[in-house]
Amino acid sequence: xxxxxxxxxxxxxxxxxxxxxxxxxxxxxxxxxxxxxxxxxxxxxxxxxxxxxxxxxxxxxxxxxxxxxxxxxxxxxxxxxxxxxxxxxxxxxxxxxxxxxxxxxxxxxxxxxxxxxxxxxxxxxxxxxxxxxxxxxxxxxxxxxxxxxxxxxxxxxxxxxxxxxxxxxxxxxxxxxxxxxxxxxxxxxxxxxxx
Amino acid sequence: xxxxxxxxxxxxxxxxxxxxxxxxxxxxxxxxxxxxxxxxxxxxxxxxxxxxxxxxxxxxxxxxxxxxxxxxxxxxxxxxxxxxxxxxxxxxxxxxxxxxxxxxxxxxxxxxxxxxxxxxxxxxxxxxxxxxxxxxxxxxxxxxxxxxxxxxxxxxxxxxxxxxxxxxxxxxxxxxxxxxxxxxxxxxxxxxxxx
DNA sequence: GTACGATCTTAATCTAGATTAAGCATACTC
DNA sequence: GAGTATGCTTAATCTAGATTAAGATCGTAC
Numbered sequence: 001x002x003x004x005x006x007x008x009x010x011x012x013x014x015x016x017x018x019x020x021x022x023x024x025x026x027x028x029x030x031x032x033x034x035x036x037x038x039x040x041x042x043x044x045x046x047x048x049x050x051x052x053x054x055x056x057x058x059x060x061x062x063x064x065x066x067x068x069x070x071x072x073x074x075x076x077x078x079x080x081x082x083x084x085x086x087x088x089x090x091x092x093x094x095x096x097x098x099x100x101x102x103x104x105x106x107x108x109x110x111x112x113x114x115x116x117x118x119x120x121x122x123x124x125x126x127x128x129x130x131x132x133x134x135x136x137x138x139x140x141x142x143x144x145x146x147x148x149x150x151x152x153x154x155x156x157x158x159x160x161x162x163x164x165x166x167x168x169x170x171x172x173x174x175x176x177x178x179x180x181x182x183x184x185x186x187x188x189x190x191x192x193x194x195x
Numbered sequence: 196x197x198x199x200x201x202x203x204x205x206x207x208x209x210x211x212x213x214x215x216x217x218x219x220x221x222x223x224x225x226x227x228x229x230x231x232x233x234x235x236x237x238x239x240x241x242x243x244x245x246x247x248x249x250x251x252x253x254x255x256x257x258x259x260x261x262x263x264x265x266x267x268x269x270x271x272x273x274x275x276x277x278x279x280x281x282x283x284x285x286x287x288x289x290x291x292x293x294x295x296x297x298x299x300x301x302x303x304x305x306x307x308x309x310x311x312x313x314x315x316x317x318x319x320x321x322x323x324x325x326x327x328x329x330x331x332x333x334x335x336x337x338x339x340x341x342x343x344x345x346x347x348x349x350x351x352x353x354x355x356x357x358x359x360x361x362x363x364x365x366x367x368x369x370x371x372x373x374x375x376x377x378x379x380x381x382x383x384x385x386x387x388x389x390x
Numbered sequence: 391g392t393a394c395g396a397t398c399t400t401a402a403t404c405t406a407g408a409t410t411a412a413g414c415a416t417a418c419t420c
Numbered sequence: 421g422a423g424t425a426t427g428c429t430t431a432a433t434c435t436a437g438a439t440t441a442a443g444a445t446c447g448t449a450c
Contacts, residue, residue: 064342072338085331117320124319125312131326136280138333143267145340146373147259150407169427178341183407185429345437364397378437380399392450399444409434418425 002031007052007106010078014129021120028116029106034058034099040107041097047086049107053079056103057164059172062094071175074100074164080130101167150179151187197226202247202301205273209324216315223311224301229253229294235302236292242281244302248274251298252359254367257289266370269295269359275325296362345374346382 086093270276281288
């Protein structure tokens, strides 16, 4: 029995839905279960889904010209994720999205997303607010990256995602922060000595 | 006589408007003329406007703990800009937005934005698409910042904003790229020697 | 005219973080 | 149990880019 509480409360935090709209929304979702390590979107292919994380955690990364995996973002419970560029413009994605732990997601395909917005235009508002908030977060992250030191970014990361460190391998956190795992290790030691 | 061609074509590229909707949109805009150097939003104050650049160019920056100005973004003609965080959540902005050249803008206040969306709900779709595209650009920028070298970022910047270098002081471009003006100068020389 | 303030450049030195490489866990497989 | 893959740590060395400081260039005010 699928549990839609989380996605409904995410949406209804911003807009009010009646019973019909609610059921149109839920019926356009497809549920998927992922084991830790499973890939849901692969670099080089077109992104098929816009993804809502119900339980678990995904990470999105791309592989740079030296073969190094660069983590763009983590998506924990109640977050939307996916490569919007590839998803909405039908070009090949340079990102791979993978489950870090066992994860349950709801996905919208491009056509289900489009018809959903046609049937429930109110959702334009929901996604407008969602994207607006993500945009704010991304802006903050950009200023952080080019004006904070690695140590400051790490502290800020820990505050923003307090639980993530417990199950995400440190090398991915290092990558997200834009440093090598070796350097993160050094930073961690420096911090623990201070404390 | 104010020229609304540019903003109408930006909006109508994504959604169709009838005459009434068009005039509601235009009448909720306030037009402002800025001289080069004029500030339209100031750090420490609440951001009053969501801004469409009709002619000219704005830049948004924040001043870090060492007093260094860090440029987050440039907004050239037909771009929207402004601190959405402060604008929509009514907290103090940490960004300042200033005209780099003589500039003409249209602005929406928070209440005019809200009532506009109520009167013309179609615009939710327009802003959803706008924010979605900005989000894609910001994501791209984040991966660029932590996996490209300064030289690569500079080349990529020149490709994306070919005209900007002609009137933006190089120190602001350096800041946008996340390097010191001295280093940008070095990079430029290195490139010109190669070419 | 020259004095002054920006912006840009060049060069010397310095540092945050990368790279390389070795050692040490834990965990999985045969 | 040994073998080995994977992740984390430590330490030595190296480099991209910062910092500092000294000119060069240009506008503009007096």
